[in-house]
Amino acid sequence: MSLQFHWFLPTYGDSRYIVGGGHGLPAGVAGGARPANLDYLGQIARSAEQLGYVGALTPTGAWCEDAFIVDAMLASVTKTFKFLVAVRPGLISPTLAAQMAATFQRHSDNRLLLNVVVGGEPVEQRAYADFSDKSERYERADEFLQIVRALWERPDVNFQGRFYQVENATLPYRPDVIPPLYIGGSSAGAGPVTARHIDSYLTWGEPTPAVAKKIEWIRGLAAAEGRRVRFGIRLHVISRDTPEAAWAEASRLLSAIDPETIRQVQAGLARSEGEGQRRMLALHNGSTANLEIEPNLWAGFGLVRGGCGTALVGSHAEIAAKIKAYAALGIEEFVLSGVPHLEEAYWFAEGVLPLLQKEGLWSHPQGPAAASCVPNEIPFAASTSRKLASAS
Numbered sequence: 001m002s003l004q005f006h007w008f009l010p011t012y013g014d015s016r017y018i019v020g021g022g023h024g025l026p027a028g029v030a031g032g033a034r035p036a037n038l039d040y041l042g043q044i045a046r047s048a049e050q051l052g053y054v055g056a057l058t059p060t061g062a063w064c065e066d067a068f069i070v071d072a073m074l075a076s077v078t079k080t081f082k083f084l085v086a087v088r089p090g091l092i093s094p095t096l097a098a099q100m101a102a103t104f105q106r107h108s109d110n111r112l113l114l115n116v117v118v119g120g121e122p123v124e125q126r127a128y129a130d131f132s133d134k135s136e137r138y139e140r141a142d143e144f145l146q147i148v149r150a151l152w153e154r155p156d157v158n159f160q161g162r163f164y165q166v167e168n169a170t171l172p173y174r175p176d177v178i179p180p181l182y183i184g185g186s187s188a189g190a191g192p193v194t195a196r197h198i199d200s201y202l203t204w205g206e207p208t209p210a211v212a213k214k215i216e217w218i219r220g221l222a223a224a225e226g227r228r229v230r231f232g233i234r235l236h237v238i239s240r241d242t243p244e245a246a247w248a249e250a251s252r253l254l255s256a257i258d259p260e261t262i263r264q265v266q267a268g269l270a271r272s273e274g275e276g277q278r279r280m281l282a283l284h285n286g287s288t289a290n291l292e293i294e295p296n297l298w299a300g301f302g303l304v305r306g307g308c309g310t311a312l313v314g315s316h317a318e319i320a321a322k323i324k325a326y327a328a329l330g331i332e333e334f335v336l337s338g339v340p341h342l343e344e345a346y347w348f349a350e351g352v353l354p355l356l357q358k359e360g361l362w363s364h365p366q367g368p369a370a371a372s373c374v375p376n377e378i379p380f381a382a383s384t385s386r387k388l389a390s391a392s
Contacts (some may be wrong), residue, residue, distance in 0.1 A: 115202075257288075283302065355363075
């Protein structure tokens with residue numbers, strides 16, 4: 001099995017500290033010392049492409065910039081890098097969504113991955129003029145995906161459902177490669193939608209027993225539909241040469257967070273309808289004590305950030321071992337991030353990927369020649385000392 005690694009594009013800004021914002025928090029909360037302009041986001045995307053990440057997840061919501069537009073612009077500054085772009089049923093016509101995806105595929109050489117975001121935050125949904133309840137949003141997503149896939153596969157589509165009625169819909173160009181569909185969701189409604197329509201199911205970074213239960217749940221539902229679903233996990237990462245250096249970095253990030261900020265963010269996130277968000281909050285309950293909830297799994301990000309709140313923390317060897325533990329459960333894709341996103345992409349790619357490569361668990365998506373940019377031998381200091389010794 002060859003694992004796939006994706007990175008993340010911070011379209012709300014970046015920093016050397018944890019940037020707030022995320023699902024369940026209002027617009028204007030997120031932001032960092034590095035503005036999310038195209039030059040900086042392009043720098044992250046190009047570096048991630050070179051280092052061996054397959055693509056990047058781009059967030060969606062009132063707190064960040066529009067994912068589809070940003071990624072469409074970044075496609076022109078990359079070559080093989082893929083973009084995991086959010087599509088939100090209920091906020092866009094299924095016909096228009098299918099057309100946008102087909103256009104992206106046509107002009108990017110089939111580099112689109114679609115992340116279906118049903119929405120779990122009532123305040124945000126209403127800001128987008130969506131007053132449906134959670135169960136309705138999943139039912140609507142089911143109809144939405146039926147229409148979208150039909151438009152990708154057939155020249156003429158008619159549909160009569162509870163939420164959508166479509167007459168004689170067609171696309172000027174159907175995609176040569178249908179974009180893979182991703183979804184994340186811990187609520188009961190996520191299961192049937194995943195089983196019927198989704199290619200890759202994503203979970204936020206929970207302890208391994210909880211992840212194993214999710215995989216068993218989705219795998220069973222998909223089998224009943226005669227389908228197989230891939231599994232992925234969304235995590236932050238702090239990978240360093242030694243465990244001490246990694247935990248020192250985690251402590252530095254934690255020391256910059258004041259208690260009042262934690263209180264305010266946790267109060268906002270507590271209003272979420274999302275089961276996944278509830279599970280993230282339960283990992284720490286707003287407390288800075290006992291944040292290592294499983295060996296090398298740290299819940300500190302979730303104190304001030306909505307959405308994924310956990311990080312892999314440790315030496316490169318420890319992180320590689322943790323990834324292998326998740327892979328043993330059935331996880332095949334890892335969607336990672338770290339602050340700052342540019343530097344942390346290098347820490348992980350140069351420290352962890354070579355270890356996984358040696359064990360046959362990872363290969364560079366652009367082939368062996370591209371993998372030469374990722375060091376897999378001896379550290380610089382040792383290499384230099386040997387050269388000096390031989391020269392003398």
